[in-house]
Amino acid sequence: MRILIVGAGGAGDAIAKIVATRTFAEAVVLVDPDAARAERTLGWIADRHGADIAGRYTAAAVDPADPDAVTRVARANRVTHVVNAVEPRLVPSVFAGALAAGADYLDLTMSPSEPHPTEPHRLVGVKPGDDQFAQAGDWEASGRLALVGMAAQPGLSDVFARYAADHLFSQVDELGVRDGANLTVRDERGEPVPVPFLRLRSALDECLTPPVVWQREGGWSAAPPLGETEVFHFPAGIGAVECLPVEQGEVVLMPRRLDAQRVTVKRGLGRDLVGALRTLDALGLASQVPVRLSGAAGPVEVAPRAVVAAALPDPATIWPRVEGRTCAGLQVTGTGTDGAPRSTLLFHIADNAETMREFDSPCTVWQSALPAVVALELLATGAWTGVGVLGPEAFDALPFLELMARPTALGGYGQSWGTEDRPTVG
Numbered sequence: 001m002r003i004l005i006v007g008a009g010g011a012g013d014a015i016a017k018i019v020a021t022r023t024f025a026e027a028v029v030l031v032d033p034d035a036a037r038a039e040r041t042l043g044w045i046a047d048r049h050g051a052d053i054a055g056r057y058t059a060a061a062v063d064p065a066d067p068d069a070v071t072r073v074a075r076a077n078r079v080t081h082v083v084n085a086v087e088p089r090l091v092p093s094v095f096a097g098a099l100a101a102g103a104d105y106l107d108l109t110m111s112p113s114e115p116h117p118t119e120p121h122r123l124v125g126v127k128p129g130d131d132q133f134a135q136a137g138d139w140e141a142s143g144r145l146a147l148v149g150m151a152a153q154p155g156l157s158d159v160f161a162r163y164a165a166d167h168l169f170s171q172v173d174e175l176g177v178r179d180g181a182n183l184t185v186r187d188e189r190g191e192p193v194p195v196p197f198l199r200l201r202s203a204l205d206e207c208l209t210p211p212v213v214w215q216r217e218g219g220w221s222a223a224p225p226l227g228e229t230e231v232f233h234f235p236a237g238i239g240a241v242e243c244l245p246v247e248q249g250e251v252v253l254m255p256r257r258l259d260a261q262r263v264t265v266k267r268g269l270g271r272d273l274v275g276a277l278r279t280l281d282a283l284g285l286a287s288q289v290p291v292r293l294s295g296a297a298g299p300v301e302v303a304p305r306a307v308v309a310a311a312l313p314d315p316a317t318i319w320p321r322v323e324g325r326t327c328a329g330l331q332v333t334g335t336g337t338d339g340a341p342r343s344t345l346l347f348h349i350a351d352n353a354e355t356m357r358e359f360d361s362p363c364t365v366w367q368s369a370l371p372a373v374v375a376l377e378l379l380a381t382g383a384w385t386g387v388g389v390l391g392p393e394a395f396d397a398l399p400f401l402e403l404m405a406r407p408t409a410l411g412g413y414g415q416s417w418g419t420e421d422r423p424t425v426g
Helices: 010-019 035-049 067-076 088-101 136-142 156-168 200-208 250-257 271-283 304-311 352-359 363-381 397-405
Strands: 002-006 027-032 057-061 081-084 104-107 145-147 169-181 184-186 212-215 219-222 230-234 239-245 260-268 291-293 300-302 325-336 341-351 388-390 418-421
Touching: 002 010, 002 067, 010 027, 010 035, 010 352, 010 363, 027 035, 035 057, 067 088, 081 088, 081 363, 088 104, 088 136, 088 145, 104 363, 136 388, 145 363, 156 169, 156 250, 156 325, 156 341, 156 363, 156 397, 169 230, 169 239, 169 250, 200 271, 212 250, 230 260, 230 325, 250 260, 300 304, 325 363, 341 352, 341 363, 352 363, 363 397
Parallel strands: 002 027, 002 081, 027 057, 081 104, 104 145, 145 388, 169 260
Antiparallel strands: 169 325, 212 219, 212 260, 230 239, 239 260, 291 300, 325 341, 341 418
8 A cells, every 4th residue: 555645734644653653554655735744744753663664754745725736746656545634625626636646535524514505503505525425426437435534533433333333223313423531731830721722713613613413304404503512421531521513524424324313413622612612703703704903004904713813822832731531432322232222332532641652643633543544454454445435434343443452462553442331311
């Protein structure tokens, strides 16, 4: 397998570092608009793993917004698989570049959504991944595979959903994606400091976009943002976290293959951040529409969101001081294989101290990168095969979960996952 990783930011950096611990990749090309970012990752790999491993890697400057540039670098390096680790707005161009290059494709986040133009809080507009699934015929005709949404959420959550549907439940009522953490930063006195662990743009995009819900009766619908908060109890000492609905790809992917009455996604952001987002939205400070301000050099136009973002610390600078864990979970309710009501949480935990020590990568980023690498290895070995545009739930979950949990000494990733049965309602 010869891999092109597009984007050397957090996710691309982590993917490259994890791949360096495996043997399935013959060559890895890491590209970014800023070649220095890609070079830094390669330098880290050389320092940690030595020249022999680093010799499989090359770096280059490529604009992911230019599909022809993606195609050229893929062809020049005889790439078999393109991994898209850029933000959603750039997904379509990398997607097109991979297809033109005749390579298979994998991404962590799907093509972007657009709210309904007139009734965004009730009707869906363009859903995540709609643009990609519309091109499924082209990928099928080429005999190539585009595996979309292969991060933690979506991604691992979809693998959990497939496993639950195949092995734990005879009937599924709800597939409820739940994501939470107990991450903290402490000051010099040891007191916790309230700081956002998401970049403000990401938090606003996720939380202020009308969330999409899927129900068997009625299909997809939208709801007002920042509503229907829920206190969810996460395992591994994380505890109770206030969660609210967000837009993620699972609500689009899971109903395509799995039989469930309802699919929901809620993310734990904590009461402080949720309150801050509500206040910013109410005051108009979350807006991306520029406002005109008077200045010493004359009037300027600036988006309120940009001002708020500029005043906050860069999350990348605080991760070495972060303590705690993050949980990628899926709460499944329905009828068990024994015919009795069942409610089960399937989950994976990432500890920030461990991911920073082993990969110099924040736990939230590393946890999103891991499933992409596990999936690449399954594609390399032939354990997963397919053509067209498919999500993770289209594949057998057992090979993925077995490889992820197998000890590293036995050729696995040493990342255990768990299940926790919970009381059923009614």
